[in-house]
Amino acid sequence: MKKPSLETLYREHQPEAIKKRLNHKNEPQTISDAVLGGIDGCVTTFAIVAGAVGAGFSASVALIMGFANLFADGFSMAVSNYEAIKAQREFREQARRMEEEHIDKVPAGEREEIRQLFSRKGFSGSILEAIVTTISQDRQLWVETMLIEEHGLQTVELNPTRSAAVTFTTFLIAGAIPLLPLFFTSLGIQRQFFLSTALAAAVFFSIGMLKSLVFAQPLLRAGLGTLLTGGAAAALAYLTGYLLRYVFGIE
Template identity: 55%
Template sequence: MKKTSLRRLIDDHQPDAIQRRLNRPNQSNVVADSVLGGIDGCVTTFAVVSGVIGANIYPPVAVVLGFANLVADGFSMAVSNYEAIRTEEERVQSLRQLENEHIDKVPDGEKEEVRQIFSSKGFTGSTLDSIVSTICSNRRLWIDTMLSEEHQVHPNSRSPIKAALATFLAFVFVGAMPLIPFLLTSLTKQSQFTLSAALAAIMFFGIGAIKSHLFSKPIMIGGLKTLLIGGTAATLAFATGFLLKGVFGIDSV
């Protein structure tokens, strides 16, 4: 989170400001999905590029394999993200139905659970009785309390569709960058690879820097850390292509 001044903090914690903030609808945050999609997209395509160059294969192969992987892997990753969020939503809904059923069938037992939960937090006597009475007088609050306190789950405000779309778009956009130089047929293979590596490095560093800026972390460290991850993946791909070239006797092109 970005740092704010003391005056701003005081203003934000006035009763009316607190009420507005708590009543504000939850918004889906797609930053994490975009960052993950962008990093994975760039790693995927630049790994293909590095493997092809390491094996000294005909450069257009990098374009074909790169774009094929870009679309297929981007779609797969987006669908996986969608399903993961939907699965968690279904889990929360299942637990909500379970607690609703328990309240109908064993209300005294459920009240005792609430009592023990807040007793363990240090509440006693009339204060504890008041808390239990207040919570158990509102079925939705009662169920929400059991979800968060007993099952350690919380309603998910993330939109599966928005998360999947953010993942796919970031994956494709960032992942396409290392492939662009191989569309410039006037360049030599070495120039294409050098430019591809430069674009990939910019993408890796940029994603890390943006993420660090959003969460008030050191931009340089965040950028270099992401660059190191991407560079390591590319190095492994290049080395694998180079070694397998000899194993399978691939001729230089």
């Protein structure tokens, strides 16, 4: 996300621009799902390639294991993400029902909670009482305020199906890339591994760059940070396979 100029900031903070922006419904972002799926997909398959090469297995074995894990782990991660987001939504609905029940049964106590919540923000006296009165006069606003201020729940709800689909898709795309050199059997296992390493490094760096563009982070640092994270996982897999190769006497 490119930082706006001072002129742009001034234009965006005019009354009409603010009103338009606030009236626009916030859409849930899926960049975190894409980053999660991309990194984990690439780490999963390249770790298998590195571990297989370290153990002295053939490219065909690494390819079979890689694609088997690609689809199985991708589906597992998508389902896990779906269930996690679904659980968050269910928790939010449970908290909503609880707050609505409390407002019905102990409205004075709920108003006191509003009073203390905004008192902690520095409001006091007649201003504080005006806030309490205003919020408690609108039932929906009252409930939403309690969900945000007391329970710390976000107002924008994620779509579990959409998040799962994004995670699964990026997992498959990023995870398939390190496996591509293994199809070229004429290259030899060492060249295949070198190309797989280069492609995996490019994927990790690209994901880091994507994060930097979205979150306005330094481009090189974000790319290298993700590259080092993925590279560490791959190096661990390679060393594990290499050591176990000698432990079990695999030729």
